[in-house]
Amino acid sequence: MNYPINEIFQTIQGEGYYTGTPSIFIRLQGCPVRCQWCDTKYTWTCSNNNQISYEELVKKKISDQTWSYINAIQILENIKKKEWTAKHVVITGGEPCIYNLLYLTTELEKQGFKCQIETSGTKIIKCSSNTWVTVSPKQHQNTLPASILRSDEIKYPILKQEDLFYLEKMLSMVKNKKCRVFLQPISQNQEALKICIKNCIIKNWRLSIQLHKYILIK
Numbered sequence: 594m595n596y597p598i599n600e601i602f603q604t605i606q607g608e609g610y611y612t613g614t615p616s617i618f619i620r621l622q623g624c625p626v627r628c629q630w631c632d633t634k635y636t637w638t639c640s641n642n643n644q645i646s647y648e649e650l651v652k653k654k655i656s657d658q659t660w661s662y663i664n665a666i667q668i669l670e671n672i673k674k675k676e677w678t679a680k681h682v683v684i685t686g687g688e689p690c691i692y693n694l695l696y697l698t699t700e701l702e703k704q705g706f707k708c709q710i711e712t713s714g715t716k717i718i719k720c721s722s723n724t725w726v727t728v729s730p731k732q733h734q735n736t737l738p739a740s741i742l743r744s745d746e747i748k749y750p751i752l753k754q755e756d757l758f759y760l761e762k763m764l765s766m767v768k769n770k771k772c773r774v775f776l777q778p779i780s781q782n783q784e785a786l787k788i789c790i791k792n793c794i795i796k797n798w799r800l801s802i803q804l805h806k807y808i809l810i811k
């Protein structure tokens with residue numbers, strides 16, 4: 594099965610539970626969610642005009658709208674060729690769950706990788722049962738209760754105190770699940786950071802600060 598992929602790179606995971614973990618990021622092209630503060634707007638559309646070859650994609654150095662259809666075998670070949678050592682794979686986007694990720698996650702797991710999906714939770718999540726699912730709900734978007742139930746962590750972006758109402762509302766829909774919640778200030782906003790710290794302490798949640806943006810890596 595081929596997936597439209599925007600970029601593949603090795604770095605350190607900067608967000609949520611796996612912060613600090615060496616990771617291979619696979620960024621899928623396409624997202625219908627359209628968050629206002631999105632920092633990967635170049636992934637939104639999957640236009641044929643921006644389709645490039647596999648060879649061009651693996652050499653790509655900049656983040657732009659170009660993408661290529663790639664399958665799991667090619668991904669594994671590329672990881673081997675580049676001699677990447679990370680054993681954790683983060684499948685992100687865009688919104689990766691507009692695609693069926695069962696095949697991709699299963700193939701990566703067969704080769705010894707631990708998979709993580711980062712999703713808005715607005716689409717049905719299709720992946721292996723061992724995949725770590727990070728649901729990052731967006732305010733005023735339709736996060737599915739099934740996504741919250743499947744999640745291993747909830748990474749919630751915060752700009753103002755009122756943003757917490759939507760999170761509390763979602764958590765109340767899945768009362769029987771013990772959720773691992775991370776609050777993450779949007780765009781390193783200092784006021785948002787204070788709100789996150791305050792509420793993490795009150796609720797015994799955890800803080801996610803987008804470490805990669807502070808240490809200036811991708």
Ligand code: SF4
Nearest residue numbers: 624626627628631687
């Ligand atoms: S779901 Fe993610 S990729 Fe899509 S618009 Fe929102 S932040 Fe951007």
